[in-house]
Amino acid sequence: MSKIRSLLDRRTSQVITLVVVLYIVIFLHVSNSKFDRIFRSDKTHLPTTSHIDGLNLKKCGLQTKNIEDLRDQLSFAFPYDPQARIPRRVWQTWKVGTDSMDFPSTFRRYQEDWTVMAGDSFEHSLVPDDHIEPLLENMYAEVPLVLKAFKEMPATILKADFLRYLLLFARGGIYSDMDTIPLKPFDSWPSLNKHKMKTLRKENSPIPFKSSKNPRVPDEEPGFIIGIEADPDRADWNDWYARRIQFCQWTIQSKPGHPILRELILNITATTLYSVADTKSQSKSLIDLSYVNDYNVNYRDKRGLNETYPHEEAKKSTNIDGTDIMNWTGPGIFSDITLEYINNLIAHNPDVALLNGNLDATSEEVDPKSTRKFYKKISTSLQSNNVVPWEFFSLMTKPALVDDILVLPITAFSPDVEQMEAKSSKDEMALVKHMFEGSWKSEADNNAGH
Ligand SMILES: *[C@@H]1O[C@H](CO)[C@@H](O)[C@H](O)[C@H]1NC(C)=O
Numbered sequence: 001m002s003k004i005r006s007l008l009d010r011r012t013s014q015v016i017t018l019v020v021v022l023y024i025v026i027f028l029h030v031s032n033s034k035f036d037r038i039f040r041s042d043k044t045h046l047p048t049t050s051h052i053d054g055l056n057l058k059k060c061g062l063q064t065k066n067i068e069d070l071r072d073q074l075s076f077a078f079p080y081d082p083q084a085r086i087p088r089r090v091w092q093t094w095k096v097g098t099d100s101m102d103f104p105s106t107f108r109r110y111q112e113d114w115t116v117m118a119g120d121s122f123e124h125s126l127v128p129d130d131h132i133e134p135l136l137e138n139m140y141a142e143v144p145l146v147l148k149a150f151k152e153m154p155a156t157i158l159k160a161d162f163l164r165y166l167l168l169f170a171r172g173g174i175y176s177d178m179d180t181i182p183l184k185p186f187d188s189w190p191s192l193n194k195h196k197m198k199t200l201r202k203e204n205s206p207i208p209f210k211s212s213k214n215p216r217v218p219d220e221e222p223g224f225i226i227g228i229e230a231d232p233d234r235a236d237w238n239d240w241y242a243r244r245i246q247f248c249q250w251t252i253q254s255k256p257g258h259p260i261l262r263e264l265i266l267n268i269t270a271t272t273l274y275s276v277a278d279t280k281s282q283s284k285s286l287i288d289l290s291y292v293n294d295y296n297v298n299y300r301d302k303r304g305l306n307e308t309y310p311h312e313e314a315k316k317s318t319n320i321d322g323t324d325i326m327n328w329t330g331p332g333i334f335s336d337i338t339l340e341y342i343n344n345l346i347a348h349n350p351d352v353a354l355l356n357g358n359l360d361a362t363s364e365e366v367d368p369k370s371t372r373k374f375y376k377k378i379s380t381s382l383q384s385n386n387v388v389p390w391e392f393f394s395l396m397t398k399p400a401l402v403d404d405i406l407v408l409p410i411t412a413f414s415p416d417v418e419q420m421e422a423k424s425s426k427d428e429m430a431l432v433k434h435m436f437e438g439s440w441k442s443e444a445d446n447n448a449g450h
Pocket residue numbers: 047048049050266267270271293294295333336337340
């Protein structure tokens with residue numbers, strides 16, 4: 001009996017010792033990484049996404065060299081696996097959850113469409129406002145400057161834009177605004193449909209560019225899927241839109257860790273920390289001082305040339321407008337970073353495959369309603385400068401593939417707009433319809449040129 005007891009005692013004390021040791025280990029680990037994080041965020045360098053000559057954006061950050069660089073921190077925390085499947089998940093966000101009385105009834109109908117479409121094979125997450133910060137704190141614990149930038153953004157619309165990029169970069173899937181409805185089952189989206197991808201690969205041979213060599217047509221599901229939002233083929237386009245080709249960001253599909261999102265998050269974080277009132281002065285030591293204007297959203301547009309504009313004024317909720325939003329987090333910067341990434345890609349990777357059936361090299365005919373209209377300019381630009389011009393994505397009716405980036409025609413996410421060659425929601429290419437109903441969004445959309 002006493003033997004048993006002493007054995008038990010020994011067990012108990014062993015267990016207690018183990019628990020104490022574990023506790024100390026865990027405590028040390030947690031406090032260490034916390035310390036590490038705080039320490040790290042104080043000296044993390046914020047590189048600009050312009051002036052990156054010599055850097056291969058597709059390959060960089062694969063093995064982390066310098067953890068005090070935000071680009072490396074992001075690639076390290078969310079490594080990109082081009083072979084992975086696209087996560088079967090839909091993200092949406094709204095002020096309140098569907099269980100709240102304040103959830104708008106029209107959105108309830110749209111929401112149900114998404115849930116039905118998601119069925120059992122897709123996870124459908126609606127993130128209400130009060131879940132956002134805890135969720136991001138969890139996802140981005142390793143990259144504290146990103147969290148800091150998110151918290152300091154002086155307008156809800158900026159946060160709403162930034163949030164979609166952050167969710168997709170960390171977890172992947174489809175993001176779609178609350179005022180959208182899905183039109184087709186997800187397995188008929190070209191990105192998720194083996195048959196459609198196969199046809200696209202079979203029907204198109206890679207378009208040569210100056211340094212192209214042994215192009216490799218990727219076999220996997222594409223990594224980043226976007227549609228065209230605006231393609232105003234008219235002389236006065238600039239009165240209506242910020243970019244001649246504007247990529248759509250109310251619906252985006254992506255694998256986690258995609259380098260386009262990394263560059264976008266990097267740009268937005270750096271711009272925010274330098275432009276907002278709370279961190280403007282502290283962030284001076286983190287930025288590349290030879291390009292200080294790159295970080296200042298007050299230089300991001302015509303204002304850069306306006307000598308009377310108060311460029312050094314820090315951004316607060318009272319002094320930002322639609323122009324800022326467009327070029328800070330919205331479709332303007334989204335389109336710029338995407339095109340810049342594509343051009344960095346072909347400048348450094350000779351094996352990149354460019355597939356674009358809209359260019360049809362066998363036809364001599366110049367159809368003013370097709371991408372062929374720009375054939376000459378596109379091929380000259382590719383052959384002599386290794387540059388994919390915006391024209392490459394103009395007047396598309398079929399998807400184009402650039403490495404692992406699938407670009408869908410305007411009809412995909414913008415059917416029924418009755419302009420810019422968009423077809424109706426009955427068209428095979430129509431996947432999502434934007435109802436243009438958001439409350440706080442509608443104001444911003446007006447500013448964005450709708
Ligand atoms: C962000 O991207 C814009 C558009 O390419 C560029 O003009 C700006 O210099 C970039 N800024 C930073 C901090 O990366």
